[in-house]
Amino acid sequence: MAAPPDALAERVRAGDARAIARAISAIEDAEHGDGAALVGALFPQTGRAYLVGVTGVPGGGKSTLVDQLIATIRSAGLKVAVLAVDPTSPFSGGAVLGDRVRMNRHAADAGVFVRSMATRGHLGGLSRTTGDAALVLDAAGFDVVLIETVGVGQDEVEVAQTADATVVVMVPGTGDDVQAMKAGIMEIADVFVANKADREGIDRLVQSIEAALSLQPPSDGGWTPPVLKTEATTGQGVPELWETLCRFRDRSEALRAARRHARALARIRALAGELLFARLEQALPPDAFARAAADVVARKRDPYRAAQDLLA
């Protein structure tokens, strides 16, 4: 980090867009633990933003929906930030394709901040960096942080789970409904969106989601995920989606606290694991892992034995 964490944190708290961007970059670039000082400085000012995950398979119109949600949230007088961790999103990867067109209408609006998260070279670390980036935006005073992910890989599901609420977007006629149910997405959705409501098959999609929901055990606190129809291209149904999200947010405080506790627990466990591992690496000779790997390749030891020996 070029700037000292406290000075940068100060400017983030003031809502300085360049400082926010730099803080997120610092978090992305940091090896495990190096973003700790910055997060530590900002942490007391966090916990206010509403973190909303938006996930679904590619081609479901998620990005257009997020764009419309931005407009709806701004109309309500709230500041909104987007973290795009979807490699197929025009927000994250679209710059390459000149596909950033849709976002341009918010470009001059200081109440909107859009940031793509690097998706390569961060195996397993994506949920940490996204979670910490959301903390930066939270401390900077954004009322809502939209986290856009692709809901196919488990890593992305994990990212979605860092949110207070998760919206799962599906479209008719692609078999997405069935795929999503199989991929375990039914369990993580707080709100379902059946997008492209003008398409044939929309009612069948809604029915199949509702049928799948009826097979689920009752969710916590009696919240049954509603299934909303939207047409992201026209914005139809988007205000209702935002209303539903507000209703979900305002449900029992106890349930919200339980979810935040689970999230904190997962974060602490992951960080403790990383710190422990870093200590092990420091304690061992530099080539210890490479020598163990050579033994495994030569079939002298199996990987479990090799790992146990390293800890001995």
Added chain:
Amino acid sequence: MAAPPDALAERVRAGDARAIARAISAIEDAEHGDGAALVGALFPQTGRAYLVGVTGVPGGGKSTLVDQLIATIRSAGLKVAVLAVDPTSPFSGGAVLGDRVRMNRHAADAGVFVRSMATRGHLGGLSRTTGDAALVLDAAGFDVVLIETVGVGQDEVEVAQTADATVVVMVPGTGDDVQAMKAGIMEIADVFVANKADREGIDRLVQSIEAALSLQPPSDGGWTPPVLKTEATTGQGVPELWETLCRFRDRSEALRAARRHARALARIRALAGELLFARLEQALPPDAFARAAADVVARKRDPYRAAQDLLA
């Protein structure tokens, strides 16, 4: 595990299909480390099978291609196993839909073994269980193990990386080409397949892959991933795909050893991390993590500080 690991290992080595299925179930059900005895017993007999990952976005015809590959590999007189970790594959999830039709033609063939891997509740553990299941099949004498995954999530990319060779399947006209390039799939492919070669846009797809490849740094050992056209439904191009995979396998021994070394290294690191963490949990009071999480939710400590305190 019901049977003692050594007895089960003995039957796996003899190629007993029921024992193989039970061994993989034991690995899937095991908490971290509990499959260690079984893997340890089988490990000296492994390292012979050719592990081939087949990945790509949903709807690309991967499963049909895998089915055709089975037939081609059988024609060459080799035994082949499939591990389906793709939640959208008829091999793994299709039983629910009665979509197992295509596999039936291999059902009576003892030289073919098909197994779906559980994809839920195993966040982060999927590459370990898949890797260990591949060891079981390797020890059981299968010459080729096909590992079918969805190449969108990073977890699936990681699974694909446990293989000796990775085939990335794309189809024209869906924007998959661009998506895949953005998702970091370019870096992991050893062979590209442009499937549905009868479709419009196939040549544009091949060209865009080749264009993207030309921007890549030269790959190790001078292997440039070839781009093959296939029509999985008719089997066209599949023998050429298998030939290409054999050619890739027969390239320099040094390169293959390097890849196997990297894989062993990753496995040992992950296992050592799990073992360390299990020790930490045993050493701490049972509610230590929960108390730390409560502090984080209350903004008394940030997650980094909480993790450090637990290790102190």
